[in-house]
Amino acid sequence: MPAPTASTLAAISARRARLAERIAAAGGGVAIVPTAPERPRNRDTEYAYRFDSYFHYLTGFTEPQSLLVMIIPAGAASAARSVLFCREKNEEREIWDGFRYGPAAAREVFGFDEAFAIDVLGSKLPELIGNQPALWYALGYDAGHDARIFDALNGVRAQGRAGVTAPADIRDVRTLLDEMRLIKDAVEIERMRAAAVISGRAHERAMRTTRPGSFEYEIEAELLHEFRRSGSQSVAYNSIVAGGANACVLHYVSNDTQLKDGDLLLIDAGCELDGYASDITRTFPVNGRFTGPQKDIYELVLASQYAALEHARPGQPYNATHDAAVKVLAQGMIDLGLLEGSLDGALESGSYRRFYMHRTGHWLGLDVHDAGEYKLKGEWRPLEAGMVITIEPGCYVRPGEGVPEAFWNIGVRIEDDVLITPAGHDILTIATPKTVSEIEALMPGR
Structure with a gap:
């Protein structure tokens, strides 16, 4: 799929801003929207990859092994931050599988505030969801992502004696996105x-x-x-x-x-x-x-x-x-x-x-x-x-x-x-x- 045009990127950025407004009005929190996993077709081949629709709606990013995190303060949508996790740039793998952006280029091209390699998601996610009032996530949509989210929540709870709190409320981000997508x-x-x-x-x-x-x-x-x-x-x-x-x-x-x-x-x-x-x-x-x-x-x-x-x-x-x-x-x-x-x-x-x-x-x-x-x-x-x-x-x-x-x-x-x-x-x-x-x-x- 070709790189998004300037008008497309502007529209996608506006969608993230609208989502931030809705979450900020609801008390703020952190929203996590992963893309779809790759699916095996047989033995060592996979089905042609197709990104998750919610993820694509908010990012325009088409690579697998990617995830969007948005941190939205209560009542302050303009202060929201968008963070992308994606595959690291790897020239050797590109010989086999084709072009990949890598975090630095993805941040610049797609307009994220920050971007990190997907390999550090496990260590970064507890930091991003700690002390947030609510977690906006489609629980039950994908078992693999659910496991990562629960690991992160447990990681936050383990820091309780240091004064770090886990989100007290888990809400389905799709309830907001479905209305937007209509x-x-x-x-x-x-x-x-x-x-x-x-x-x-x-x-x-x-x-x-x-x-x-x-x-x-x-x-x-x-x-x-x-x-x-x-x-x-x-x-x-x-x-x-x-x-x-x-x-x-x-x-x-x-x-x-x-x-x-x-x-x-x-x-x-x-x-x-x-x-x-x-x-x-x-x-x-x-x-x-x-x-x-x-x-x-x-x-x-x-x-x-x-x-x-x-x-x-x-x-x-x-x-x-x-x-x-x-x-x-x-x-x-x-x-x-x-x-x-x-x-x-x-x-x-x-x-x-x-x-x-x-x-x-x-x-x-x-x-x-x-x-x-x-x-x-x-x-x-x-x-x-x-x-x-x-x-x-x-x-x-x-x-x-x-x-x-x-x-x-x-x-x-x-x-x-x-x-x-x-x-x-x-x-x-x-x-x-x-x-x-x-x-x-x-x-x-x-």
Whole structure:
């Protein structure tokens, strides 16, 4: 990942300042945010490394074996200090593993007040947390880091006769960071907009290259090719490339079935760019032309998404988009003969869940299912400008008693990434073909 730009570093510094303000107002203390550990894949190889999202949000630093400590006096956020622990500079290891900053360069480039080698964390940490009123740390998030924290606390307690006290209160720093991460700053929005453009191009590429006889994994390869050639570092999640009946499996990831003439292909895939996720789902006919029943289900799902989008604006309860989509879907299921009875009856009984069993979206950001509470004091929280959500209604028709055979094995989901703005919303993935006419124009019948 390239070194952060000046604007990115300024935004990250501002995030640390906002966190310091919140902790200072809560009585001060020391916050500890480690990055993710490296994970073994097999024997002596590891999975491709991906930093912890909370750590990256506050540092922009992408190297493993790193940890951030912030010391914040009560009521004095401006006096807060940020301390990074990271790997020591080691030219020999760089021959094997690639560039590493080392503490001195990391402090200068990323704007920390101090930086030390991770090897001295055990001796320095008791010094940093001693005589602090509270420890802000995500206890239970990682057993290895928990052990280091408990060792440091015991080290402080051992100095009790010297007048050094351990923090009397341990609080979850994520409660503060989750609320901060819900509202994206300008740098985050720019990254997410760029990720959405790349992912949209990948979906277009998939539409152009899909044909009967292709395998799902071939189409997945087209997605991955476009992600990487456009500069993204990774997928944001395992891609779903589901043809025919596989589209009725919500988290299908085998991607190994041959695509048949007359089937639909559901693709749920997005790239990650500089840590930020995109998340797009499109469904289209393998042969480039929707059949009548396929079009009926597709148009129903699209109409439900449009209804949901009408509620994607500040002040609306988060769940309003879901409720709007469900009403359209349930009525459409009745009209198509998938359900019997009235709309009110379908909504009250939940009978629609036979064909639509998931929520209509989620937060999006550094994580594809991003941080943040959906309810406050038991009520759905209102949407605010700067939040990014997905809107992804669907309809999945499995064979079954009473289900018209014409709709069997049709699975449709349509998903877009939506930024809430002061005036309403901005669909970050708007350029990705979505209507029947747009898709069929892109996919001439073969």
